[in-house]
Amino acid sequence: ATGLGSSSLRFEEKPNFVILLMDDMGWGDLGVFGEPSKETPNLDQMAAEGMLFPDFYSANPICSPSRASLLSGRLPIRNGFYTTNKLGHDAYTPQVIVGGIPDEEILLPELLQKHGYRNKIIGKWHLGQQPQYHPLKHGFDEWFGAPNCHFGPFDDKKTPNIPVYKDADMVGRYYEDFLIDRKTGESNLTQIYIKEATSFIEAQTTKGQPFFLYWAVDATHEPVYASRDFLGTSRRGLYGDAVRELDSGVGEILATLQRLGVDKNTLVFFTSDNGAATYAKTNGGSNGPFLCGKQTTFEGGSREPTIAWWPGHISPGQVSKQTGSLMDFFSTFLDLASIPAPADRAIDGISLRSALLHSNVTDRPIFYYRGDLLMAARLGQYKAHLWTWTNGLEEYHKGIDFCPGENVEGLTTHKQTNHTDSPLLIDLGADPGEKYIIKPHSSVYRKEMPAILEAVSKHLSGLKPGVPQLNWCDSAVMNWAPQGCEKLGRCLPAPKSQPYKCVWPH
Amino acid sequence: ATGLGSSSLRFEEKPNFVILLMDDMGWGDLGVFGEPSKETPNLDQMAAEGMLFPDFYSANPICSPSRASLLSGRLPIRNGFYTTNKLGHDAYTPQVIVGGIPDEEILLPELLQKHGYRNKIIGKWHLGQQPQYHPLKHGFDEWFGAPNCHFGPFDDKKTPNIPVYKDADMVGRYYEDFLIDRKTGESNLTQIYIKEATSFIEAQTTKGQPFFLYWAVDATHEPVYASRDFLGTSRRGLYGDAVRELDSGVGEILATLQRLGVDKNTLVFFTSDNGAATYAKTNGGSNGPFLCGKQTTFEGGSREPTIAWWPGHISPGQVSKQTGSLMDFFSTFLDLASIPAPADRAIDGISLRSALLHSNVTDRPIFYYRGDLLMAARLGQYKAHLWTWTNGLEEYHKGIDFCPGENVEGLTTHKQTNHTDSPLLIDLGADPGEKYIIKPHSSVYRKEMPAILEAVSKHLSGLKPGVPQLNWCDSAVMNWAPQGCEKLGRCLPAPKSQPYKCVWPH
Numbered sequence A, B: 001a002t003g004l005g006s007s008s009l010r011f012e013e014k015p016n017f018v019i020l021l022m023d024d025m026g027w028g029d030l031g032v033f034g035e036p037s038k039e040t041p042n043l044d045q046m047a048a049e050g051m052l053f054p055d056f057y058s059a060n061p062i063c064s065p066s067r068a069s070l071l072s073g074r075l076p077i078r079n080g081f082y083t084t085n086k087l088g089h090d091a092y093t094p095q096v097i098v099g100g101i102p103d104e105e106i107l108l109p110e111l112l113q114k115h116g117y118r119n120k121i122i123g124k125w126h127l128g129q130q131p132q133y134h135p136l137k138h139g140f141d142e143w144f145g146a147p148n149c150h151f152g153p154f155d156d157k158k159t160p161n162i163p164v165y166k167d168a169d170m171v172g173r174y175y176e177d178f179l180i181d182r183k184t185g186e187s188n189l190t191q192i193y194i195k196e197a198t199s200f201i202e203a204q205t206t207k208g209q210p211f212f213l214y215w216a217v218d219a220t221h222e223p224v225y226a227s228r229d230f231l232g233t234s235r236r237g238l239y240g241d242a243v244r245e246l247d248s249g250v251g252e253i254l255a256t257l258q259r260l261g262v263d264k265n266t267l268v269f270f271t272s273d274n275g276a277a278t279y280a281k282t283n284g285g286s287n288g289p290f291l292c293g294k295q296t297t298f299e300g301g302s303r304e305p306t307i308a309w310w311p312g313h314i315s316p317g318q319v320s321k322q323t324g325s326l327m328d329f330f331s332t333f334l335d336l337a338s339i340p341a342p343a344d345r346a347i348d349g350i351s352l353r354s355a356l357l358h359s360n361v362t363d364r365p366i367f368y369y370r371g372d373l374l375m376a377a378r379l380g381q382y383k384a385h386l387w388t389w390t391n392g393l394e395e396y397h398k399g400i401d402f403c404p405g406e407n408v409e410g411l412t413t414h415k416q417t418n419h420t421d422s423p424l425l426i427d428l429g430a431d432p433g434e435k436y437i438i439k440p441h442s443s444v445y446r447k448e449m450p451a452i453l454e455a456v457s458k459h460l461s462g463l464k465p466g467v468p469q470l471n472w473c474d475s476a477v478m479n480w481a482p483q484g485c486e487k488l489g490r491c492l493p494a495p496k497s498q499p500y501k502c503v504w505p506h
């Protein structure tokens, strides 16, 4: 299949950009990626009209670092979204976190904003809940959503319920004003997020101003929820209901673009922030044929269900062989909007322009980090595990299993195991499930490993780690008195500051 | 999605039928079912133009019994394709087998033949290699292919190479006249099978006589092979090369039907005879998200990648929620050709007419047999394991692993374990990978299990097992002197008859 020639790509206006970012949705949750019940007709149609990326990766197997990387185009080890409290441990931004996205990071919306775009984030931010870290301080013009995960309900004494913001001000809290029924799973939040998206698109189309919409919905993150019309409609239980509702939301958003006649000027990416939470068992999603899930650097934790859609520019029904990363959105959007990328820092994303428009493939490595530790690297269709780990036996014996029903000797270890002397090689083409470790004395190993190690060595030698943002926790920084709480009479008293080193068990 | 009304289905001529039966191809080997490299564009297109059946089953997790059931519409326990040498052991038809398809069985081609159809089998028969069992004695008018698997090369002294037949006569032998290079995997057999298919369709179209084509190709069964043009073209190794060649063959066959203008009068099914041979590791296929593989009654052994295609009758792009079986081809074809099914015996297939033409769903149980033992049963989206077994520890310790990298406590047992007192319940909707056994005291268990057990009880109470055909082996019955060998000067001396009880290790 061939893309359209670049000659047809004349941006008289700058293109709009939409990222439909799911939360903890797995590669295997989409019909087009093999979910057996095939309950995602809108996403499958999006793929039929666009380009599928089966080899697309998050920069990290959990929420916050993945999202920080998406917006900064840089690995967590560079943008500071990691911890050094414990080697190779996952860390994120619960509401006790002190840190957040550093001011020195230049986010995609900041650059777009400077070049005339209006940007909106709908849903979960997750790059720090302290005021200085909020989206409107980092390039977004509008926000509807929350700074942290929708965990709860809390008692508002020891722990405040998570606030929901409209732009700079809090407009209510989860479980108080924005309900999620923890027994039935009912919540109308996805419907609100859909309406927020279509209204924004309509407003921007009327204005004729280019826009960036970051639709960071979270119905597939625990606690999973769906609205009444979708409850009980899936063969897959509540999780499937949530997927169906999000799928219908994608359908509504694409239909809105088409109805308004801006589809041909809007590049839309659908993807997810990390692999499905296999530890949630049937309350979580599916990583299809891939090993393990969220929190791990196996394919199940890192590979994301990705579709690009841009009628008139991307030829329909294509499957890209490009190895991609969520960090590529940064470089791709800048490229397509003719905005120079920052030249004073390393950018890990690459522009997918040529992949999208000409079906070309660019060789590039993928680095799988967990916390501060480079766990694995992929080049071409081969992946080298430099370290292996699922989680510690203590956690595992508590029933936390990142690889339920799976056990690949030497790979799914419960000890952090260092293989840097002789990395474990996997052929992701013939063995996408990472079950068969290639012998070090084989010709394949001798052929493929040197190039991977060279890429690793090059990466590490040039690496300047950012200041780790996820080391310190403090109850005082929780969402006690978010801006706007006074107007609502909903401010809560904050405790005295008592910073402590965050505990990251995995 | 709705099908076309029955009013539009007026068969002025009887419809043609084509079964494209793969050998050991897994559910997860097709792009449309989530194979990550997405290398089956023709099959994916067939699905886009037709109806996908994600919940479709073989009657047995190995070749011969699965195929006997496909052609007879009856479970192996009825048609005799099982052994009683050992409880619940898999058995098939190696060339030492004495038995074959019994004359009492009425095969689909026999009935079609009586009603004016001309029938051709291309590829592997596998229902007995003794002359009385051959396809031309059981309803087929033409044959190009072999009675047994393409194992070898043999020495023609202790073991004869497997013959290839054209109709009633042998025309050569594997590894002598029909080459498979065991080092490179090169063989042009699939190309021959494609040509045989398109020539037959052309001839029948010219004649204007309805036809049944049973394309039983075997390139994905060990030893896996592909022709030179396809070698090295897949990201998945030789196995992927074979899949790509078969995929292109499907494309050629469908294009031939279209070119000749008979596509709207030809119902085509694509499927496979059993799950991918996971024990073959990267030399075998993929069962996607499903547990274990060939030889087992887990979903990986039993669920088949199935697509129906019938332009003008089946609306394009549908996904059927019908639970189906390879045995349904028997009942469906008879129904669509207005041929009465045999009334003197139990038929396990059901007609899929209503599923195909009206997108309806009929409730029906699926019975998972291994040898003479009913291992599991599915009703709706729930599956009850009455027995569990992978293989014995002795075999397992030899390195034969039906569930590589997988281990579900209580399910993937290495002892034949009887759970009939309290069967293990699985929700295949939320848990297609069979990882989470539902607790017997849960409300779901109490709601779903009785109906499954009632279906099991009804099935077993009415069951009259056929005479087991797979108990006896004898070197004298091997392919020493197939009909036609005299003309070629290729007859081999047979040893004296020494029947013995076949050994079935799994």
Ligand SMILES: [Ca+2]
Pocket (backbone or CB within 6 Å): A023, A024, A062, A063, A221, A273, A274
């Ligand atoms: Ca997440």
Ligand SMILES: [Ca+2]
Pocket (backbone or CB within 6 Å): B023, B024, B062, B063, B221, B273, B274
């Ligand atoms: Ca087979």
